[in-house]
Amino acid sequence: MRKLAWSLVVIVAVAVAGCAQEQKSNGYDPSLKVYRHAMDQAPSSIDPVQASNVYANHVVLNAYDTLYAFKYLARPYEVKPNLAVDFPEISEDLLTYRIKIKEGVHFIDDPAFPGGVGREVVAEDFVYSIKRHFDPKMRGQGAWLWQGRIVDLDEWKARGADYDDPVEGLRAADRYTIEIRLNKPYPQLTFTLTMGYAALVPREAVEKYGLEMSSRPVGSGPFKVVSYDTSKIVFRKNEKFRQEPVDIWYEGYNPETQGFSGVEAIQGRSPPFLDILEIDFIAESAARWNSFTKDNEVQYTGVPNEQVDNILLSKHPVTLKPEYAEKYFMYAGVEAGFVFQAFNLDFPEFGYNEDPERARRNKLLRCAVIKGFDWAKRNESFYSDIGVVFPGIIPPAVPEYDPDLPRWSVERDVDEARQLLAEGGWNADNLPELVYGTTSSVTSRQFFEQFRGWMKKIGYPSEKVKIKQFATFGDISKAWKNSTLPFVAKGWGLDFPDAENTLQLFYGPNGSPGSNDANYRNPEYDRLYEETSVMLPSPERTALYQTMNKMVIDDCVAITGLSRTRIMLWHKDVIAIPDREIVGGFFLKYVDVDRTGKADAGGSGT
Amino acid sequence: MSAVTPDKAAAAPMEQAAPAHRESLWGKAVYKLSRDRMGMIGLGIVLVYLIVAIGVWLGFWATEWGDVEGPKWAPMSAQYPFGTNIIGQDIFQRALYSTKTAFEVGLVVAVLSTIIGALLGALAGFFSGTWIDEIILWIKGVLDSIPFYLFVAAVAFALSGNPYAMHIAMVSTFWTTTGRLVRGEVIKLKNFEFVEAAKAIGVPQLVIIFRHILPNTFHILLVQATIVFVAAIKSEVILSFLGLGVQDGVSWGLMIAESTQEVLAGFFNNFVWASVFLFGLVMAFNMFSDALQDALDPKKVAN
Numbered sequence: 001m002r003k004l005a006w007s008l009v010v011i012v013a014v015a016v017a018g019c020a021q022e023q024k025s026n027g028y029d030p031s032l033k034v035y036r037h038a039m040d041q042a043p044s045s046i047d048p049v050q051a052s053n054v055y056a057n058h059v060v061l062n063a064y065d066t067l068y069a070f071k072y073l074a075r076p077y078e079v080k081p082n083l084a085v086d087f088p089e090i091s092e093d094l095l096t097y098r099i100k101i102k103e104g105v106h107f108i109d110d111p112a113f114p115g116g117v118g119r120e121v122v123a124e125d126f127v128y129s130i131k132r133h134f135d136p137k138m139r140g141q142g143a144w145l146w147q148g149r150i151v152d153l154d155e156w157k158a159r160g161a162d163y164d165d166p167v168e169g170l171r172a173a174d175r176y177t178i179e180i181r182l183n184k185p186y187p188q189l190t191f192t193l194t195m196g197y198a199a200l201v202p203r204e205a206v207e208k209y210g211l212e213m214s215s216r217p218v219g220s221g222p223f224k225v226v227s228y229d230t231s232k233i234v235f236r237k238n239e240k241f242r243q244e245p246v247d248i249w250y251e252g253y254n255p256e257t258q259g260f261s262g263v264e265a266i267q268g269r270s271p272p273f274l275d276i277l278e279i280d281f282i283a284e285s286a287a288r289w290n291s292f293t294k295d296n297e298v299q300y301t302g303v304p305n306e307q308v309d310n311i312l313l314s315k316h317p318v319t320l321k322p323e324y325a326e327k328y329f330m331y332a333g334v335e336a337g338f339v340f341q342a343f344n345l346d347f348p349e350f351g352y353n354e355d356p357e358r359a360r361r362n363k364l365l366r367c368a369v370i371k372g373f374d375w376a377k378r379n380e381s382f383y384s385d386i387g388v389v390f391p392g393i394i395p396p397a398v399p400e401y402d403p404d405l406p407r408w409s410v411e412r413d414v415d416e417a418r419q420l421l422a423e424g425g426w427n428a429d430n431l432p433e434l435v436y437g438t439t440s441s442v443t444s445r446q447f448f449e450q451f452r453g454w455m456k457k458i459g460y461p462s463e464k465v466k467i468k469q470f471a472t473f474g475d476i477s478k479a480w481k482n483s484t485l486p487f488v489a490k491g492w493g494l495d496f497p498d499a500e501n502t503l504q505l506f507y508g509p510n511g512s513p514g515s516n517d518a519n520y521r522n523p524e525y526d527r528l529y530e531e532t533s534v535m536l537p538s539p540e541r542t543a544l545y546q547t548m549n550k551m552v553i554d555d556c557v558a559i560t561g562l563s564r565t566r567i568m569l570w571h572k573d574v575i576a577i578p579d580r581e582i583v584g585g586f587f588l589k590y591v592d593v594d595r596t597g598k599a600d601a602g603g604s605g606t
Numbered sequence: 607m608s609a610v611t612p613d614k615a616a617a618a619p620m621e622q623a624a625p626a627h628r629e630s631l632w633g634k635a636v637y638k639l640s641r642d643r644m645g646m647i648g649l650g651i652v653l654v655y656l657i658v659a660i661g662v663w664l665g666f667w668a669t670e671w672g673d674v675e676g677p678k679w680a681p682m683s684a685q686y687p688f689g690t691n692i693i694g695q696d697i698f699q700r701a702l703y704s705t706k707t708a709f710e711v712g713l714v715v716a717v718l719s720t721i722i723g724a725l726l727g728a729l730a731g732f733f734s735g736t737w738i739d740e741i742i743l744w745i746k747g748v749l750d751s752i753p754f755y756l757f758v759a760a761v762a763f764a765l766s767g768n769p770y771a772m773h774i775a776m777v778s779t780f781w782t783t784t785g786r787l788v789r790g791e792v793i794k795l796k797n798f799e800f801v802e803a804a805k806a807i808g809v810p811q812l813v814i815i816f817r818h819i820l821p822n823t824f825h826i827l828l829v830q831a832t833i834v835f836v837a838a839i840k841s842e843v844i845l846s847f848l849g850l851g852v853q854d855g856v857s858w859g860l861m862i863a864e865s866t867q868e869v870l871a872g873f874f875n876n877f878v879w880a881s882v883f884l885f886g887l888v889m890a891f892n893m894f895s896d897a898l899q900d901a902l903d904p905k906k907v908a909n
Contacts, residue, residue, distance in 0.1 A: 286870050306871035381678055381693050440849030442863050450693045453674030462672055467854050471763055 032275035033593045035574060038288050038298040042230045042281035045214035049132050049140035051196030054493055055281075058585035059233055062277065064199035064219030065121065067099060067178075068190055070583045072590050073263070074252025076399060077336075077497045077582045079190055083121070083200065083220075087190070094185035094534070099178045099193075101126070106240050108224045112205040118240065121220050123172035125200045128163060130170060132206070133197065135161040142197030144514075149189070151181045163203070185534035191496030196584070222272040222589035235277040243270040246590065261329055262575045266592055273592035292569065295327075299574050303567040308384035311569075315386050318567060328569040334388050336397035336581040337493035338502075340560035341373075341451075342518035346511075347486040349432035351519070364424030365431070366556035371417035372458035373451070373559045375410045381450065382443065386565040392549040393502045395563045397581070400499040400542045402549075409553050409560075417458040428461045437468045437476050437485040445469075447489060483512035483519060490517070497582055498537075499545045503529060506552050518557050525551045631825065635901040645897020651890030658702055659709040668702040671695065671856055679873045689875035691864055700856045701879045707857040708839045708887060711773065715838035718777045720831045723784025724820060730785065731792025732815050739789075746782045754779060758841060762850040772851050776838050784830045791823045825902035832895040836888055843884055858884045 028034045043056035051060040061069075069082035081087060083105060088097040107118035130150075133140035134157040148154060151169025159165060169181035182189070192198060205218035217225050223235035245268045253263065266273065280297075282288040285304035292301040303311060313319045318332040343366050345351025350366060353359040375389040388396050391409045395401060421427070436451060438444035445467070452465040468485070470476035479485050494501050508526040510516035528548050535541040552558060568578055575592040639645055662668045676694035680686050688697035730742040749757070758775040765771035795801060796819060804814045845851035846859025858880040865877035 286866070289870070304867075304870070306867040309871060377674075377694075442849070442860075442867070445849075445860070446693055446864065449672060449695070450674050453672055453693070453695075456673065457675070469849075469853050 028276055033273065034276040034278065035274050035588075035591050035593055036298045037277065037279045037300050037578070037588065037591075038291065039279055039281055040283055040285070040288065040302070042283075046217055046225075046228065046233075047213040048129065048196050048199040048201055049138045049142060050214060051199070052141040054580065054584070057196040058580065058588075059279065060196035060199055060217070061221065061585035062223045062235060062588050063217035063221045063225055064196070064201065065105070065221050066195070066199050067101065067126065067193045069194055069586045072246075072251040072583065072587055073248065073254065073258055073577060075254075075333075078252060079194060080250075082194075084193075088180075094187075094536075095182045097178075097180040097182070097189060098173065099180070101176050101178065102242065103176055105220055105242050107202050107205075107218060107220045108238055108240065110205060110218045112202065112208040112218055118218075118220070119202070119204075121200055121202075122175050123178045124175075125202060126178050126198075127167070127170050127172055128203050129199065129201045131156065131161070131163060131167065132201065135163075137161070140197075142195070145192045145195070145197060149182055149184075149186050151183055187534070187536050188496060188498055188500055191498060195495060223274075223277055230281065232278055232280045235279075237272050237275050237277075241272060245270050251590075258577055261331075261577050262594065263577060263590070265575050265594070266590060271589040273590070277588060277591070295571070299571040300576075300578050301569055303569060305382060305384055308386070308567065312384075312567075315384065318386060318565065324569070327572065329572060329574070330567060330569050331577060331579055332386075332565055332567045333579055333581060334396050335493070335564045335566050336395075336497065337491060338390075338393075338395040338561040338563045339489075339491040340393070340558050340562075341487065341489040342520075342558035342560070343369075343556075344483060344486050344488060344512075344517065344519055345521070345557065346483050346519040350434075350486055352521070361424040361426065363556055364420050365426055368417040368420035368424070368426070368458060369455065369460075370409055370556055370559050371413050371420060372454050372460075374412040374454055375562060376412070378450065379562060382447070383562065383564050386567075388563045388565065390561060390563065392553050393505065393558065393560055394499045394545060394549050395494070395502065395561065397494060397563065398497050398499045398502070399537070400545045402546055405546075405549075405553075409556075412454075414457050421459055428459060431460055431464055434460070434465050434487060435468050435485060436465060436487050436489065437470060437479055438489070439473055439476055440469045440471060451489075480517045481513035483517075488517045494582060499549075500533065503532075503545060503548055506548075506557065520552070520555070520557050522551055522555065631902075635825070639897055639901035642897040642900065644893050645901070648890040648893030648895075648897065651886060652894055655705050655887050655890070656709065659706040662703050662706040668699045668706075671699040671703040679868070679871075679875075682875065688879045689873075691861075691876050692868060697861070697875050697879055700861060701858070701883050703856055704858045704861065704880070704883065705887070707852055707855055708842065708884075711776075711842040711852075711857075712835040712838045714773050715776045715780060716831045716835040718773075719780035719834050720784055720827050722777065723781035723830070724788050724823065724827055726781065727785035727788025728792050728815050728820050728823070731789040732796055732811070732819065734789070734793050742785070742789075746785055749779055749782050755841075755844065758845060759848065759850055762845055769853050772842060772845050775845075776841055780834050780837065784827065784834070787826050787830060788820075788823050791826055792819055795819050795822055829895065829899045829902055832891060832898060836891045836895065839884070839891075840888060 039055055039058065041053075041055045043053065043059055044050070046056055046059045046063065048060050048064055051057045065083040067082060067084040068079050071078045071080050083101050085100040085102055088099045090097055101121065101123055105121040107113065107121060109116055109118045113119050130146065130153075132138045133143040133146070134153055136157070146153060150167070152167045153170055156165060156167045171179050173179040180189070199219065201213070202218055206213055209216050209218075215228055222238055222241045224238045226234040226236050228234070246266050248263060248267050280291070282291060282298070285306070288298070288301050289304055289307055291297040292299075311321055311324045313321045318330075320328070320330050324330075343350045348354075348358070350362055353362055379385055379387045379389055389410050390396060390401070391405045391407055396403075434455075436448050438448050448467050452462055455465050456462050470479065480488050480490070492502060492505060504510055505515050506518060506520040506525065507516055507529045508521040508523075511519040511521065525548050528544050532541050532544045566581070570576060570578055573594050575594055576587065576590065578587055578591070580587070672695065674693045674695055676686060676690040676696060678690070678692055678694055680690040680694070682689045686696050686698065688701060691697055691700075726742050730739045733739050757779055758772075761775035761778065762771045765774060768774070792815075801814060801818060804818055809818075842851050842857060843859035843862065846857045847863045849863070851857065851859055861876045861880035865874070865880070868874070869877055
């Protein structure tokens, strides 16, 4: 009996030790460097032509190469050559771009290539990859970036999208040189070449795998995909990835704000530094938080709203409570994007109306709604009071942001709102029904209820502010695109740090089904947009941007806006600045794991 | 023999008559129900909820359930007896208002599914063994073979945008149990002499079903309606929690859904009070329903 008891004790001890070992190594070989990242959604496709959201972009940028990338640490954000040797050579008329790509870069080994050995990446791959967006069979979503911009590309699509049919404005001048000719100057072109949409895809793989490309990447990026499903994606280091030692000073390293993270440790070494990169897709914020705080699962998380008060010592500036600072690194920064609401001016009840008097009254109604909206309360309720409220549509993340803009449009004044309604002859009986579309999530519903409560306060009857629920974000997006909702509540993440990317949201020709969901059509605004769209960054262009911004504010088109402050936490054994804003998934190749346990004792940055 | 006062003289026959009233099934049931203490407590609580719901409906109270002027997550106080939620809404008013939502859903679903169950069950029972019975049984079989919440969620999802999607989903599944019970009872009743007699004198079949047989299943329908009422309220809470239920308004399910994030932040008022209100009504209704079932059970009543 005694022997049996001892045997059981030994068995249990061995089992527990085994489990502990298993937990410590995250289920991987302990000799490997593993980093487990977390994201709140899974991408529905990881084919570059369908990299339409931040999640897909994150993955695509690690499996594929792009010509340009954003510097890892530079704030404000800066572009740098990636697969390209240098910045483009641009002709004097700003219409022709010549880009040389690096020699000796290879795609990963894959059965799509002869002998299963990845071939060299050449200029023709870029030409092919951009053409894919204009091939209706590919169901690409990135064509808007280059539509009407590149000579003959739209015509190529009209001719039947035959890949052997050359495009006049998009060609490989030689094996390593790309030539792009534009219809008119496009200063943001280089920015577009940093996006997952512009990643280089080998034709052989597309021809072999077809639609399977959406889950089977064949690229030349720092990692190659081992497995992918709706719960996680696992990458392995691409051993053939080009050797390029990191110069953290070139990458924009700031020891004062980033020194705490230990990124100096990667100076002079060639990425990627990880053997295994795993990204877990955990939609539920509570589950993500629990996984992070378990200490043996995901090593990174954005801080959920409901945890902010629990973990922060102060909000201005953002600092962690000592017990969290001891365990985790933190980085807080304003998002490159914003949330806003806009009226759909195609609805004659609120927007453009053939009757000039009604159009005047509609504007007063919109202005009243804007004055009734309480951004400060919205910030407090849903963004932990650390978001940045700003007037207009040029958010703080872009260099053209003007912090001194008058704040009339973001400060609630119930009396003034009531006065505006009275001035327009509006009362509880004649106010039009306002249908507010939301997804069926709790937070979306609370946005609506808060909005309806504020409207009630200015005299808009609650029964006239109605909710229309959509099962998914895709469904409500479709409704916006089809212009079937009079009111649009959404967020916009910047593709690149240039106000053009938000100003285009109100450019007339981009009306539904384009990105101008408000269907704002102001000839002067459109003229200025077209004028600035060919201008290089300059004080003159910034001044014109500001004029356009003011037009949107003065016309009471949108209730805008707020940029959320993101708080990121990561484990102390991870060496990184995991800021996904603008830089996107590029940062993951610079992530390293310190297995010596000598990580900095504490720290955070903003 | 002493003289009796007119009062006593009048009272005597009444006392004797009372047991005579209880001779009928309904009379006995009412008597038995009134003697069931738990059932009466349950009924009392349900009536309190009903008064609250009617008061909300008439606009006597909980008129500011949607106002957002309170502070975020205020604790319980004289001004906010149950505190406030993340957008400053008064949880007390929202909990009261949700009573109306619960009764609306419960009544609509209970009445409609009982009517449908009674009609189809009676038809299936009376025409048992014929193609009419086959079809109704097949429909019931198909609906019953689908996991309940999966089916309700699918219907609610397919009809999303329709404010009555949830009601339609529940009615289309809840009638089957009532239908099955009524069918069995009708098969039994149709062989009784009064039915044979009606047939013999040429009463049309539909008149026999709806005038002579169906009224004799009312005790089943009544009990079943109370059970469906409770099931509908519980399902509404689950569907609203999943975002498939109440669209414009508030319910305990929505309050619990809201609380999922609040609980993580350490604020429990939404969760606790919605749960207490839900528990109270469901518990009371179950107590009443059990008592009613006992009171209307012919075997128990006979004793």
